[in-house]
Amino acid sequence: MKKKSGLFGLTLMLIFSAIFPVHHAFGKDDGENIVTTQVVNVREGAGLSFPIVKKLSKGESFPILNEDGDWIEIRIGTGKTGWVANWLVERQTGSDTNQVKKESGxxxxxxxxxxxxxxxxxxxxxxxxxxxxxxxxxxxxxxxxxxxxxxxxxxxxxxxxxxLPSASEKAAKKDSTKEKGTNQSVKTGVTLVDRLNVRSEPSTSSAALGKLNKNTSVTVYRVENEWAEIDFQGTRGWVAEPYIQVSEDHVDMKKDTEGATARVTATGLTVRNEASLSSKVIGSVNKDETYAVLQTKGNMTQIQLTGSKKGWVVSWYLEKENVEQTAKEKKVDVKGNKITIIHDGTILRNEPDGNSGIVEQANAGETFTASGMEGDWYSIKLKGGKTAYVAGWIVTIEGNAEQIQRPGVEKYLKDKTIVIDPGHGGRDSGTIGVGGTLEKNLTIRTAELLRDKLQAAGAKVILTRSGNTYVPLPSRVSTSHIHNADAFISLHYDSTKDQITSGITTYYYHDYQRALAATLANSLGSTMQVPNRGSRYGNYHVTRENKRVATLIELGYLSNPVEELTLTSNEYQEKITSAIYNGLARYFK
Known part of the structure; x- marks a missing residue:
């Protein structure tokens, strides 16, 4: 009887395991986790009626085991599991698309x-x-x-x-750096010419590692046979000694800065413990902050930080105040520098003012020699000796002269919360192009490029899915509500039986969403070469159920074989994300 009972039990277990397969012990998707963005309750089952078994803190990460509707089962300990609402957490994989792709090298x-x-x-x-x-x-x-x-x-x-260097080049460079000694007497140098060659060995026949601009501060390890060994991008290199001014610590200490202050013009300017670009980083200072100037050395300036703390920063990212006029004029002396026009049809004026008369127009790539600078305008010499002025923010200037910037459209996007919803994902592939393109892959590709642009402008960007994961429609809408999105953009690619149909369509559901859809449609229409089908009403879950300003964009037809090739090109992806970026900026303006 016992043997029969045991055989019956084993048979029953096999039947149950066939009907109810056991989930992988290490997560539903290999390496996929949830990350909490706030304090979250973990419950015994997939629903708010189940008792709470644990509370998760902000930033904690747990592997995903299973999904049931809007609920995710996670592992919370050895042999312990629980359920969390998917609208309260963010997914993360080994290649989490909500994270910046940090690189090195x-x-x-x-x-x-x-x-x-x-x-x-x-x-x-x-x-x-x-x-x-x-x-x-x-x-x-x-x-x-x-x-x-x-x-x-x-x-x-x-x-x-x-x-980018190959793997073998990286290894060779690393080995070369290790072989170099570090016990030489270190000094500071300043380059005296533009485009100074940096070579791998003290010889004009050796390989060039790169070039340095005039007035660049460098660390000098030694000088021998009219060559100086310097620090170049983290490795050792050689430059011709006559083209570099090597200074002892006491040389080039300018005391005429006593009592001066300086305003930081760069975002996150690095502060170092010595007047060398290879010295230890001790912190950073922010744009528009003002500090007392202690001394300058080469192209480095020592500033007074909090309390008795001091540090060195690159001088060309400081705008000095309360100093002699001659020093100010020296800082903005651009005479002789080459100026290059960025855009076709750039207007050259007879005065440094946007309302002054037009002298002539210049096209992208044309170059002029700067004769001076007035405010944010460069004065240049035209053929025949006539003087004209060009705005500093629409040209580039060679050398180390500070590049003038004018606030662009990014100021309208700064601090805005934008949710990007890459359509489909996971088991939901979306439409499949005639050439085999999966909509789910193309939408996440577009979303990542758009995210990078918006984040660079200072926007807070949230993606509704990471990588190839399935996220239910209610969860996508919940992400918009939880983060109080200023805009929700759902990205899709279209399909129809008619393989000739092409174009971009922007949809809204509620009247309060109409303005965003119209603005994006106008931006897309003025930028993209494919037909623009405009903005129109559409009954989609992510816009219908969304209490925030939201739109769904069909970015082209994968069912059109010619358009499919265009949609998957780098050029199209770059243009489409730039058009959406500009449209959002116009909407918030």
Whole structure:
């Protein structure tokens, strides 16, 4: 009887396991977790009627085991599980799309006079340019843009104009750096010429590591046989000694700054413990903050921080006050610097004023020599010797002169909360293009590019899904409500049986959503080459149930084989996200 009973029990267990399969012990989706954004109750079951078994704190992360409607089962301990409402948490995977893609390493500028911008897109202002061969530190990147940093500039450049080292090159560079000694007497130097070659060895026949601009402050390790070994982008390099001024600590200490103050003109300006770009970082100061100036050394300025704390910052990101007029004039002396026009049809005026008379127009790529600077305008010499003025924020200037910026559309997006909803995901693929494109993959790609642009403008951006995950429609709407979204943008791609149909359509449901849909439709229509079907009423859950201003955009037809190729191109993705970005800025203006 016992044997029969045991056999019957084993059979029953096998039947149950076939009907109710056991979930993977390490999460429903490999590596997928939830992250709490506030204090969240964990319940025994999938519903508010179940008792609370635990409270989660903000920032805690737990693996996902299962889903039931709007509820997620998580592991909260060894052998312990519980349920949380999915609208109170955020999903996170190993490649969480709500997180910035941080990068490290170096790259080389491969184009000539490559523009550096404040954000990942041509919509963003130009803050300067970099010469071909310049080495840059990589901070982060997306599909089309890379955020870089050099000793004197930080911003985004198009990935088309930067070369990243291969894995073997990285390893070789690391080994080379380790072999170098670090016990030499360290001094400070300042470059005397523009485009000074930095070489791997003290010889003109050795490989060029990059170039340095005039008046760049560098750390000098030693000088031998008319060559100086310097710190270059974290490694050792050599420059011709006649083109660099090497100073002892007591040299170049300017005491005429006593009693002066300076205003910070850069966001998050790094503070170091010594007058060297390779010295230890001890903190940062913010834009428009004012500090007492203690002394300057090369292109570094020592400022008084809180209490008795002092630190060194790069001088060209300071606007000095309460100093002699001659010192001020020296700071803004741009005479002889080359100015490059950024846009076609740039107006050159007869006075440094936007209302003054027009002298002539210039096109992108044209260059002029600066003869001076008045306010935010550069004076330039035209052919024939005539003087004209051009606004400093619509040109780039070579060298280390501070790039003039004018507040752009990003000021309207700063501190706005925007929820981006990439349509479909997980088991819901959405429409499938004639060439096999999955809508769910294309919407998350578009969402990530749009997120990067909005975050660069200072907006708080939340994505309703991370990676290839399924999120129910009510949860997407809940995300909009929980975060009190200023705008909710649902991204989709369309399909129809007629393979000729093409174009972009923007939908709203409630009257309070009409203005956003119309503004985005206008922006898309003025930017994109595909037909614009305008804004119209549409009965979609994410707009109908949304109490916030929301819109759903069909960004093109995957059922059209020609349009599918366009929609999946880098160029289209860049343009469509820029158009939405500009449309949002106009809406908030």
């Amino acid at each position: 170096q790259g080389t500028i491969s184009g000539s006079s490559v523009r550096v911008r404040t954000g990942p897109g041509t919509t963003f202002q130009t803050v300067g340019s970099l010469s071909k061969g310049t080495f840059v530190d990589i901070i982060e990147k997306n599909e089309n843009w890379i955020k870089i940093k050099t000793a004197d500039i930080e911003g985004w450049v198009s990935s088309d104009y930067i070369t």
